[in-house]
Amino acid sequence: MILQESGITIRQALEMDCLDKSKIIAGHNGIDNTITRLNIMADPDILHWVNEGELLLTTAYSFRKDDIELQKKLIMECSKKKLAGIGIKIYPYIDGLSKEVIDLADALGFPIIDLHYATAFTDIMTPIFKEIFNKQATLLQRMEAVHNDLMAVVLKGGGIREIIRTLKQTIKNPIIVRDHHFDEYIYHADRNETIDYKHLIERSSLFFENNHENKKMDTKTEKLDILDERSVKKVMIPIIVKGNVQGHILVWDIVRPISNLDKVALESASTIIALEFLKKSSVYEVEHRYKLEFFESLISSDERRKAAAISRGNIYKLDPNGWYQVLNIRLLNIWDSDKKKKQEPLDSLKAKFILNLEKILHHEQWHGLMISKEEKISILTMFSNEKESHHRTKKYGNRIERLCKEIFKEGNFVIGVGRNYGGLEHVYKSMNDADRAIEAGILLNKDKMIYFEDLGVYKILCHDSLREELNSFYQQTLEALVAYDRCKNTELLKTLQVYFETNGNLKKMSELLFTHYNTILYRVQRIKQITGRDVDNAEDRFDLETALKIMKILKCS
Structure with missing residues (x-):
């Protein structure tokens, strides 16, 4: 990478003794071009091997006096190669460059220096090379000093905020570190600083959230940002951890x-910050692994394992005599196949959800555990007493549902909320309730959030241990009716369902089914004949309504 700070400008070179008798005759707008190397051209073919930033030295000996097009081609090619300029010994080989060549160089802003004929190339190259070398040495020293300062911060136990503070001593501009994995922004504001960091973070959030591909930018990127109705250059440096982009350093040229x-200092800092990211992620993963192991032991059917977990509950500030409730979130087909590439990975979404929810619930003085395993997130909440649990359950549930809808925007999730139980040893009961609430919600196509307490008779019907009995009851009551509909292509089952939806109001049934009243009467009689149960009999009516609920469970399982 060619660094402006590692060379000298054409203007500075012309002020040196070696060029005191030389002068710029064209391309004055490029007088501040940076020279990083020098080269000598004896043959135009050298243009195949020149590099950006070079000052090319030559004589007009090889110029054909009358071949203006060849001279123009040389200047054009030098400009395309982004050379700093060209120094030509014009005298005594030709009288001067043509006006066309001079005009072209002026238009391109490409400097042409008329070198004094008596000055040897070596007398030009040696002092300029020495000056460039000194600048490069100084630059390396400055870069090393910045790197050492940053490493000193880390060795003293300083974090990313301290790294930013140290970096700002060199860069002077506002610096923000975006951590994509933990969905947070880190910055350091000096006491007398007037930068609106909140606005910078809002702008950055729009940039990354509107297009998740922006989070994957793995090279240094420069863009224009609009701040206070003016364009400001923004530089973004990727922070790469284990081959993946985990964040970016963002800098705006507001101050200078x-x-x-x-x-270069930012790129050096990115590797150091990457180590901090890795350390933070590793600690988080270990903590989560221990939480998961503790939680699985707590709900285990192995009494010894459960007792050991209860004895360790104080590590997570869980009171053995507190009241507990489990809320489970199950993610279902989180992506449509055609949208998968446009969305964040599932692990990233889950991490984002957990981190955001922890912030929200922490503000609500929440106590408990939050764990994630595969496509399930479990939230264990502790309450000090039964009254508090009933008071705050709905409040927590509503916050969690809103956050789910915000982060899992496809809406492919189901939330099951277990009942409250006193004692850490009964957490497994609430866990089972929450799982059964999810199953009932999926089977019955209920809302996104299902409270086990609100399931009514389904709390009983959803028990796996009753599956055989439920199937037997269904066969004795409704199976014959279902078979009759299938064979005769009738709608007796639908008629029975509408009967219960309208509380047996035959007139309403007629309207809803767009069927004559007498036909409804006939269908009710046929239901009685086929099932052997009379809807006018309270016990038979209860059996039929219960069988309809069982049918939903069995057919959707």
Whole structure:
């Protein structure tokens, strides 16, 4: 990478003794071009091997005096190669460059220096090379000093905020670190600083959230940002952890232009911050693994394992005599196949959900555990007493549902809420309730959030241990009616369902089914004949309504 700070400008070179008798005759707008190397052209073919930033030295000996097009082609090619300029010994080989060549160089802003004929190339190259070398040595020293300062911060136990503070001493501009994995922004504001960091974070959030591909940018990127109705250059440096982009360093040139030295310092800082990210992720993963192991032991059917977990509950500030409730979130087909590439990975979404929910619930003085395993997130909430649990359950549930809808925008999730139980040893009961609430919600196509307490008779019917009995009861009551409909292509089952929906109001049934009243009467009689149960009999009516509920469970399982 060619650094402006590692060379000298054409203007500075012309002020040196070696060029005191030389002068720029064209391309004055490029007088501040940076020279990083020098080269000598004896043959135009050298243009195949020149590099950006070079000052090319030559004589007009090889110029054909009358071949203006060849001279123009040389200047054009030098400009395309982004050379700093060209120095030509014009005298005594030709009288001067043509006006066309001079005009072209002026238009391109490509400097042409008329070298004094008596100055040897070596007398030009040696002092300029020495000056460039000194600048590069100084630059390396500055870069090393910045790197050492950053490493000193880490060795003293400083975090990312301290790294930013140290970096700002060199860069002067506002710096924000975006952590994509933990969905947070880190910055350091000096006491007398007037930068609106909140606005910078809002702008950055729009940039990353509107297009998740922006989070994957793995090279240094420069863009224009609109701040206070003016364009400001923004530099973004990726922070790469284990081959993946986990965040970005963002810098705006609000205070002063961002130099190439600044960019090198930022790239150096990105590797150090990557180590901090890795350390933070590793600690988080270990903590989550221990939480998961503790939770699985707590709900285990192995009494010894459960007792050991209860004895360790104080590690997570869980009172053995507190009241507990489990809320489970199951993610279902989180992506449509055609949208998968446009959305965040599931692990990233889950991490984002957990981190955001922890922030929300922490504000609500929440106590408990939150764990994630595969496509399930479990939230264990502790209450000090039964009254508090009833008071705050709905409040927590509503916050969680809103966050789910915000983060899992496809809406492919179901939330099951277990009942409240006193004692840490009964957490497994609430866990089972929450799972059964989810199953009932999926089977019955209920709302996104299902409270086990609100399931009514389904709390009993959803028990796996009753599956055989439920199937037998269904066969004795409704199976014959279902078979009759299938064979005769009738709608007796639908008629029975509408009967219960309208509380047996035959007139309403007629209207809903768009069927004559007498036909409804006939169908009710046929239901009685086929099932052997009379809807006018309270016990038979209860059997039929219960059988309809069982049918939903059995057919949707």
